[in-house]
Amino acid sequence: MGEGIQTLQEFMKQTKGILYLLAIAYFVGFVAFWKFLHGREKNED
Amino acid sequence: MSGAAATVRRPLLSLSNIFTGVILLVGLWLTYLRFTGGLGAVTNLDHNNPWGFWIGLDLLCGVALAAGGYTTAAAVEIFGMKKYHAALRPAILTGFLGYSMVVLALLYDVGRPWRLPYPFFVSPGVTSVMFEVGACVLLYLVVLFLEFSPVALEWLGAKRLRRVIVRLTILLTIMGVVLSTLHQSSLGAMFLIAPWKLHPLWYSPYIPIFFFVSSIAAGLSMVIFEGTLAHRNFEDKMDEEHKKTAADVVLGFGKGASMVLAVYFAIKVFGVALDNEWSLLGTGYGLWFLLEMLGFVLLPCFLFAVGVRDRNLSLIRWTAFLTVIGIVFNRFNVVWLCFNWQLPWEQRYTPHWMEIGISVFVITVGVTVYRFIVTRMPVFYEHPDYKEAH
Amino acid sequence: MSTSRRKFLKWMSAAGAAAVVPKKARAHEQFTGYPDSYGVLHDTTLCIGCRRCEEACNEVNDLPAPEKPFDDMSVLEEKRRTDEKTYTIVNRYKPDGEDKEPVFRKFQCNHCKEPACASSCFVGAFTKTPEGAVVYDASVCVGCRYCMVACPFDVPAYEYDKVLTPRIMKCTMCHPRLLEGKLPGCVEACPQEALTFGKREDLIAIARERIRKYPDRYIDHIYGQQEVGGTNWLYITGGPFEVLDFRTDLGITPAPELTSGALSMVPVVVGLWPALLGGMYVINQRKDRMAAKEKREAVNEAIETTQSAADEAMKKAAEKARQDREKAVEMAVKKAAEEAAKKLEGENKGKES
Numbered sequence: 001m002g003e004g005i006q007t008l009q010e011f012m013k014q015t016k017g018i019l020y021l022l023a024i025a026y027f028v029g030f031v032a033f034w035k036f037l038h039g040r041e042k043n044e045d
Numbered sequence: 046m047s048g049a050a051a052t053v054r055r056p057l058l059s060l061s062n063i064f065t066g067v068i069l070l071v072g073l074w075l076t077y078l079r080f081t082g083g084l085g086a087v088t089n090l091d092h093n094n095p096w097g098f099w100i101g102l103d104l105l106c107g108v109a110l111a112a113g114g115y116t117t118a119a120a121v122e123i124f125g126m127k128k129y130h131a132a133l134r135p136a137i138l139t140g141f142l143g144y145s146m147v148v149l150a151l152l153y154d155v156g157r158p159w160r161l162p163y164p165f166f167v168s169p170g171v172t173s174v175m176f177e178v179g180a181c182v183l184l185y186l187v188v189l190f191l192e193f194s195p196v197a198l199e200w201l202g203a204k205r206l207r208r209v210i211v212r213l214t215i216l217l218t219i220m221g222v223v224l225s226t227l228h229q230s231s232l233g234a235m236f237l238i239a240p241w242k243l244h245p246l247w248y249s250p251y252i253p254i255f256f257f258v259s260s261i262a263a264g265l266s267m268v269i270f271e272g273t274l275a276h277r278n279f280e281d282k283m284d285e286e287h288k289k290t291a292a293d294v295v296l297g298f299g300k301g302a303s304m305v306l307a308v309y310f311a312i313k314v315f316g317v318a319l320d321n322e323w324s325l326l327g328t329g330y331g332l333w334f335l336l337e338m339l340g341f342v343l344l345p346c347f348l349f350a351v352g353v354r355d356r357n358l359s360l361i362r363w364t365a366f367l368t369v370i371g372i373v374f375n376r377f378n379v380v381w382l383c384f385n386w387q388l389p390w391e392q393r394y395t396p397h398w399m400e401i402g403i404s405v406f407v408i409t410v411g412v413t414v415y416r417f418i419v420t421r422m423p424v425f426y427e428h429p430d431y432k433e434a435h
Numbered sequence: 436m437s438t439s440r441r442k443f444l445k446w447m448s449a450a451g452a453a454a455v456v457p458k459k460a461r462a463h464e465q466f467t468g469y470p471d472s473y474g475v476l477h478d479t480t481l482c483i484g485c486r487r488c489e490e491a492c493n494e495v496n497d498l499p500a501p502e503k504p505f506d507d508m509s510v511l512e513e514k515r516r517t518d519e520k521t522y523t524i525v526n527r528y529k530p531d532g533e534d535k536e537p538v539f540r541k542f543q544c545n546h547c548k549e550p551a552c553a554s555s556c557f558v559g560a561f562t563k564t565p566e567g568a569v570v571y572d573a574s575v576c577v578g579c580r581y582c583m584v585a586c587p588f589d590v591p592a593y594e595y596d597k598v599l600t601p602r603i604m605k606c607t608m609c610h611p612r613l614l615e616g617k618l619p620g621c622v623e624a625c626p627q628e629a630l631t632f633g634k635r636e637d638l639i640a641i642a643r644e645r646i647r648k649y650p651d652r653y654i655d656h657i658y659g660q661q662e663v664g665g666t667n668w669l670y671i672t673g674g675p676f677e678v679l680d681f682r683t684d685l686g687i688t689p690a691p692e693l694t695s696g697a698l699s700m701v702p703v704v705v706g707l708w709p710a711l712l713g714g715m716y717v718i719n720q721r722k723d724r725m726a727a728k729e730k731r732e733a734v735n736e737a738i739e740t741t742q743s744a745a746d747e748a749m750k751k752a753a754e755k756a757r758q759d760r761e762k763a764v765e766m767a768v769k770k771a772a773e774e775a776a777k778k779l780e781g782e783n784k785g786k787e788s
Contacts (some may be wrong), residue, residue: 007563008466008549008664008691009172016171016698020180023705027223030709031216085595092518092592095580123712125719156578156593156601164557168575174694175581176557177701215716223708227701234697238555238585238690241682253697 055420065413072406075399079153087399094394096380102404103150105232105376107143108182109256110369112264113271114140114189115218115225120301122218131287132294134196134424135275136268138415141189144182146411153403174235181228188221199431200422207431230257236379244383246325246334249316252379258309263372265302266345269295269365279419284426296353299361302368303349310342330383337378341371468548472567473613474635474667475622476642477541479679480652481629484511484525484539488621488630492523492543495609495620514680517543519592522606523621530678538672540679541621541630544569544590544606545659545666551690555585560603567635567667568608576603587663587685608667635667642671664689 005011056062079087090097117136120126152158160167165183170176191210198207233256236243249255272294276283317323325331345368352360385393419425490505492498499520503510511527523543530538546569553561558575561582578601583591594601609619617623622630631638639660646653658676659666662685670681677683 006466006469006565008689009553009563011466012172012554012691012695012698013559017169019702020169020171023702026705027220027709034713080598083594083596083598083601088595090580090593090595092516092583093589095583095593119712123716123719125716125723154579156580156597157576157599160558160575160577163575163577168558168560170557170559172554172559172691172694172698173557173581174697175555175579177698179557219709219712219716222712223704226704226708230700231697234694235581235584237694237697238551239587240686240693241587241684242584250696253700 065409068406068409069413071402072409075403075406076153078399079403084154084156087397087403089394089397089400091394093388093392094385096384097394098381098396098400098404099150099154101377101380102373103407104147104154105380106373107147107150108229108232109260109263109372109376110267111140111143111147112225112229112260113268114143114192114264115221116261116264117268118192118218119222122215123222126297128290128293129297131290132268132272132298134193135271135419136264137189137192138196138418138424139267139271141186141193142411142415144186144189146407147182148186149410150404150407153407174231174238178228178231178235181224181231185221185224185228188217188224192217192221196418196422196424199428202430204430225260226257229260230254232256233379236384242385242387243379244330244386245320245322246317246330247379247383249320251312251316251319254312255309255316258305258312259372259375262302262305262309262368265298265305266365266368266372269298269302269362270369273362273365275419275425279425282419282425286427287425292358295358295361296356299349299364300353302365303346303353306342306346306349306368310338310346313338313342330386333378333383337371337374341367341374345371466549468665469563469565469567472565472635472667473608473632474546474567474638474669475608475619476631476633476638476669476671478629478631478642478645478671479538479540480671480673481627482525482539482541483627483629484508484527484537485626486510486525487624487626488541489521489523489525491620491624492606493521495612496522496607498522511539517590517592517605519594519596519602519604521592522604526680528679530674538674538679540670540672540681542680543621543668544608545588545668546606546608547663547690548665548667549663549689549691551585551587551663552582552591554691554694555581557581564610566608566610566613568610568613570607570610571603571605573600573602585690587682587690635669638669642669646671661687663687664692 005014075087084090088097088099113136117129117133121129121133151161155161164170164176164179191213194210195207198204198210230253233252233254236248236252237250240248272291276288276291280288317326326335345364348360348364348367351357352364381394423431486505486508493501493505501520511525514526515521515524517524523541525539525541528538528540529535546563546567548563550561550563550569552571553559553563553569557579558577560572560576561569562572563569578593580593580603582603583589583593591603591605593603609617612619618632619630622632631641633641639657642657646655646657652673653671654673654675656671656676658670658672658681659668664687670676672679672681
C-alpha cells in the first residue's frame, strides 16, 4: 500500500485539522498582541 | 429610576401558566416515548428523508432567529450605537435561551444524544461542515452564557465576579460575531454537499452567504418582534430608559433590517444569474421561489422602509413579524420542501404530530425560562446597585 | 557504519520521503486514490434477478431474516431501496415494454473513491480503506444522519426503531473477508458472473474490452469511472442508465470538493474579523472620546464665557454703585451747603431789622 496522502479526503483531514488548531492559536495570540499594542495608552476618561 | 410604579401580580395558576403546564406535561410524555421507542416511534423520518421538522424548525430556524444576540451586541458595543442599549440584555437573553433550546432539541433528534460531545473530545471529523457548526455553536453558547451572566450575578449580588466578566464584554462581543458568522453561514454550507437533492433555485455556491445575511435580518426582526411582545406582557418590569428608547430601537432596527433585506434580495438575484436559472422561475418551484423572494423579502424590505420614513412603529412591528415568518419559510424550503424535490410525492416527508408536539414543548420550555428570568432579574430595568455600569 | 547509524539514516530518509508537501484541493487533478484498491464490476446484461446475492449478503453479514424469503420473486414487482436490514437489493426494470425481457440491476453502496459520507461525518465514522471498501465505525456514530443527506446514491439506512444502539447500515464490500483474501459474499454467490471482483484498474480495462467487443450489447460508458470523482463499484448496461435508476446528473466533482470552498473561508473569517471589528471598536471609542472631549471643552468654554460675562456685569454694577454713592454724597453735601447758606441768610435778615 502506498504511503502519504492518497485521497482528497485524507488531504483535507490533515489540512483542516491543522487549520482549526491554528485558528484557535491565532485568536489567543490576537488578544495577546492587541493588549501589547494598546498597552501603554493612558486611559483617557 | 429602578423598579416599577405598580408591579403586576402574577398568580401561579394563571391561564398562561396552566396552558404552559399542559404543554410541558404532554412534552414529558412524548419525551418518554422518544426514549423508549426510538426515533421511529415519534417521527416520520425515513431512509430517504433523514432530516425533517426538528432540523427545520428547532435547528435552522432556532439558530437564525436567535441571531438578535450577536447583531444587537455588535451594534451597541462595536459600532457604539448606545441608544439601543436597552435592547441589549433582552436580545442576549433570547440568544442564550434560543441556542440552549437548539441543544435541547438536538437531544431528541440525534440517535445517540449522549455522544454529542464525541466530535470535540473523542473523534473530530474535521472535514465536515457540521463539525464546524457544532464547534462554533458550542463556543458561542459559552460566549452567550458569559454575556448573560452579569444579569444573574446582579440578581445574586456577586459584585466582584460580575465586574470581572463585564470587563470581557468587547472580547466576547467580537468572538460572538466571529462565531456567529461562521456557524450561521455554515448551516447553509451543509447543503453544498448535496447539490443533486436541493432544488437549483435554493442551491447555490452562495448559500453560506445567503444564510449569514438573512440571519442578520432575522436577528433585527426578532428583537423588534420580541420587544413588542415584551412591552405587552412585561411593561411593569421596564424602567424609564427602556420605555423611552423603545421607539428608537424599533425605528433603528427597522431601518437596518430594510437595508439588509435589500442586500439579501440583490444577492439572491445574483445567485439566479450566476447559474442562469431564469427559466426555472416559470416552473411550480419557480413560483414558490418568487413567493419567498417577493412576499417575504422584497415586501418586508419595502414596508420597513415606509415604516421608518413615516415613523410608523406599528407598521414596522408587523413587518418584523412578516420577516420572521419569511425566515422560517426559507429554512423550511431548504431543508424540507425543496429538498429531495425530485422524489415522487409518495416518498416525500411530512412531519408526525409528535414531532410538532416536541418542538412546541422545546419552544415552551424556552419561553417559560424567559418569563422566569425577566420577571426576576434586571433584564428590562437597571439594578439599582449597578447604575454606573451603563 | 554501525547498525544504529544505518537505522537512523534510514528513518531520516523515510521521514523526508513521507513528508507530503500539501497541494491544492483538486481531487481529480491531484489525488488518484489508493493504488491497487479493489472493486466490483456489475454487468447488468448478465443479471437474471435470482437474488442469490441478496441471500448471501444477508448470511455473511448476519442480518435479520426478511419478511419475504429470497426466492420469492414477487418482491421484484416494486422498486426497493436498501434499508436497515438490507445492504443490497436487486430491482427489475422493463425498459422495452411489458412483454419484452426484463432487465435487472443490483444496488448497494458504491464505495466511492472520495466518499461523501466520510467527508460529511462530523465524527469521522466512515473510512475509505486502501482495499477500496468504505467502512463504518458504529462505535463513534452519534446518529446525526448527515451522511444520509450527503450520499448522492441514497445508500445509508438508519435503525430508527432502536433506542440505545441505532446504527447506519450499509454494504461493507465484505471488508473483513477481503482482508482474509476472500470474495465479497454477493460476488461469490452470483451464478451468472454478473459481478466480477478485481483491482479497479483491471475492472475498467475488462469493461472497456467488453464494450469494444460487443458494441451493440452495451452503452459506451462505465458508470462509476468518473461519477462524483469515481466509485469502486462499476457498472455497464445494455440500455440508458437513467432507466435503471442510475442518477446521471451527479457530475464528476468529488464530494469533499463541494464543501472545501466554504470550509476554507473559516480561517479567513477568524483571521480578518477580529481585526476589522476591533478596529471599528477602537475608531468608535476614539470618536466617542473626541466627542466627549469637545463637549467638555464646549461646556468649559461656556462656563468661562458666562463667568467672565458675570464678572463684567458685576464690575459694572459695582462701578455704577460707587458712582451713585459719590453722586449721592455730592448731592447731600450740596444740599447741606444750600441749607446752611439759607439759614445764614435768614439770620442775617433778622439782625438788620
